Amino acid sequence: MKYEIIKDTDRKGFFIRVRSLNKAKHFAIHRTFLKRDKNGITQRHNITEHNSNEIIRSIQKKGITEGFIVVDNNDNVPISPRDITHKLQEKEINFTSTGHKLDHHWPIFSKLKDTGYSSIIRATLTLHQVCSSRCQFCSTINRNKKDSISLDEAKDFVKKLYFHQADFNEKHFKKYNNEYKKIHGSSIRLKGLILSGGGQPNLWPHFSEFVEWLSKLDIDLGLITNGFPAKVEDKIYNKFKWIRLSITPEDASPFYPEQKFNLQRIPENILDSDVTFGLSYVYGAWTSEEFLKRLRDTSLKWDVNYVRFLTDCNLGRTEQLKSHKELSKKLRNLNFIDQDGKNIDRFFHQLKFHGTQDEANILWDEGKCFLQTYNVFWDTTGHETNKKSYCYPCDSVTVLEEENSNSDAERKFNPSKWGTVTNDEVEKLYTEKWKKFFDPKDNCSACLFMKNNQKVKDLINYNYDKNKIKLDNNVEHINFP
Ligand code: SF4
Incomplete structure (x- = not known):
């Protein structure tokens, strides 16, 4: 892992810090995480001393983004757009x-x-x-x-x-x-x-x-x-x-x-x-x-x-x-x-x-x-x-x-x-x-x-010789396609 993961407490409470081990060592402080149950319902929780080890294990397994979503093992509900x-x-x-x-x-x-x-x-x-x-x-x-x-x-x-x-x-x-x-x-x-x-x-x-x-x-x-x-x-x-x-x-x-x-x-x-x-x-x-x-x-x-x-x-x-x-x-x-x-x-x-x-x-x-x-x-x-x-x-x-x-x-x-x-x-x-x-x-x-x-x-x-492209004149900011 290219990141240092530490847990600690400051005046705002308990947190997990993710720090990049790249040259500039940027970091982010996480104080909350998501927990999803077997019915697919997600709730937001504070990170505490009590649950922090479970979250760190999740980060080690799923990385620094998805690791902050702790999922019940039975959650395998598929999803499509x-x-x-x-x-x-x-x-x-x-x-x-x-x-x-x-x-x-x-x-x-x-x-x-x-x-x-x-x-x-x-x-x-x-x-x-x-x-x-x-x-x-x-x-x-x-x-x-x-x-x-x-x-x-x-x-x-x-x-x-x-x-x-x-x-x-x-x-x-x-x-x-x-x-x-x-x-x-x-x-x-x-x-x-x-x-x-x-x-x-x-x-x-x-x-x-x-x-x-x-x-x-x-x-x-x-x-x-x-x-x-x-x-x-x-x-x-x-x-x-x-x-x-x-x-x-x-x-x-x-x-x-x-x-x-x-x-x-x-x-x-x-x-x-x-x-x-x-x-x-x-x-x-x-x-x-x-x-x-x-x-x-x-x-x-x-x-x-x-x-x-x-x-x-x-x-x-x-x-x-x-x-x-x-x-x-x-x-x-x-x-x-x-x-x-x-x-x-x-x-x-x-x-x-x-x-x-x-x-x-x-x-x-x-x-x-x-x-x-x-x-x-x-x-x-x-x-x-x-x-x-x-x-x-x-x-x-x-x-x-x-x-x-x-x-x-x-x-x-x-x-x-x-x-x-x-x-x-x-x-x-x-x-x-x-x-x-x-x-x-x-x-x-x-x-x-x-x-x-x-x-x-x-x-x-597109066949430009056969059909003209119709332009929608209601579209704004056309120079940022
Ligand atoms: S837009 Fe091009 S460069 Fe960007 S992710 Fe898609 S394929 Fe890759």
């Missing part, structure tokens, strides 16, 4: 990546079909690996705090995807570029950029200067953060098209006053502007009823555009589906969704879950990830040592927990398994033909984006 009450609706389509928005970018898939060349229209940058929270479900607990990039490196990366890629498409792929211009008013190039790094991209020293520079370009900007540090001037947030605030488990955040998320400072200009402001919450053993009610009241007070609920992606498929089922029931009881799983008001349940090996074998018959053809995720892991770091087709490679294996999800970016090109050569993703860097059948059977992969596959196989 169909058992979860959920209805896909516009909020989930607009504010997450379900694949629906890809239709709006069809000329790039028509180009790929005819020529074999990809087009990178969406990117995410982590910038650094700094975060002040210690979430129990952290997807990068094995990260190194010093893997940070410079402002020039960040700008060079964007310049290539924006200016150079546009020139390249104008010169070599006129036909597809002209079709793209008819829809988007621009050449094929970077259209949407998300800053998401290490929990708090706004703690990166060059954050404001970079955003200011980006705002002079015609790129839609998104921000994912755990909070709004006082040293960053509020006015910079007006430059974003959307901002998603992750609400962490309250005992994991050092900056929630009185350990209450609703007491944190939200810049007034975010609450009062056109920026789409949403909240995101991961459901798990740390979730109490009182918290969920407070989350509802706060989201109304702040008048946010949406509140997204999802489950811990570090869980394997079966446990994740069981968790989704519990979450769906809780949301129903709180009147966040109706009996058919439809959203009520601004709340929605994102039903995102791991795929299976059988699905992987059918989907990736050619052994290449389809997200790689339009999306890039540049993570800074390894930057301190190598002075460059890798791009990945998606961010979910850190949480690929293989079903029925005893190994945990990696909880870090592993370039030897999923890396494509380094940041200084990002242009290779569109100046060279779409190629295989790894086989998703071997490395990604638990992929969380199988539907998106399938959508791209369908768009590549």
Whole structure:
């Protein structure tokens, strides 16, 4: 095991601490766990001296995520996605990546079909690996705090995807570029950029200067953060098209006053502007009823555009589906969704879950990830040592927990398994033909984006000469497909 597991007591009570034995030694404190009986009923309990050995045995057997779900031996109730009450609706389509928005970018898939060349229209940058929270479900607990990039490196990366890629498409792929211009008013190039790094991209020293520079370009900007540090001037947030605030488990955040998320400072200009402001919450053993009610009241007070609920992606498929089922029931009881799983008001349940090996074998018959053809995720892991770091087709490679294996999800970016090109050569993703860097059948059977992969596959196989793609003009945030 790559983790140190200890039990102890502090002024808040008894806890189990999971500490990564990687260089930076990040850790998470667990004070609660879930217990499921033979009828499949799950209840939340405090960790105590009395039950701690049972939980530690469970962690040793099932890893640092599923280990905190103690299950009665007779619980073998099977589950399928169909058992979860959920209805896909516009909020989930607009504010997450379900694949629906890809239709709006069809000329790039028509180009790929005819020529074999990809087009990178969406990117995410982590910038650094700094975060002040210690979430129990952290997807990068094995990260190194010093893997940070410079402002020039960040700008060079964007310049290539924006200016150079546009020139390249104008010169070599006129036909597809002209079709793209008819829809988007621009050449094929970077259209949407998300800053998401290490929990708090706004703690990166060059954050404001970079955003200011980006705002002079015609790129839609998104921000994912755990909070709004006082040293960053509020006015910079007006430059974003959307901002998603992750609400962490309250005992994991050092900056929630009185350990209450609703007491944190939200810049007034975010609450009062056109920026789409949403909240995101991961459901798990740390979730109490009182918290969920407070989350509802706060989201109304702040008048946010949406509140997204999802489950811990570090869980394997079966446990994740069981968790989704519990979450769906809780949301129903709180009147966040109706009996058919439809959203009520601004709340929605994102039903995102791991795929299976059988699905992987059918989907990736050619052994290449389809997200790689339009999306890039540049993570800074390894930057301190190598002075460059890798791009990945998606961010979910850190949480690929293989079903029925005893190994945990990696909880870090592993370039030897999923890396494509380094940041200084990002242009290779569109100046060279779409190629295989790894086989998703071997490395990604638990992929969380199988539907998106399938959508791209369908768009590549589409008969563009015969049928026009119909665009749904009600879809928002189309540059974040
Ligand atoms: S997890 Fe899925 S989307 Fe991500 S790299 Fe693997 S195949 Fe691609």
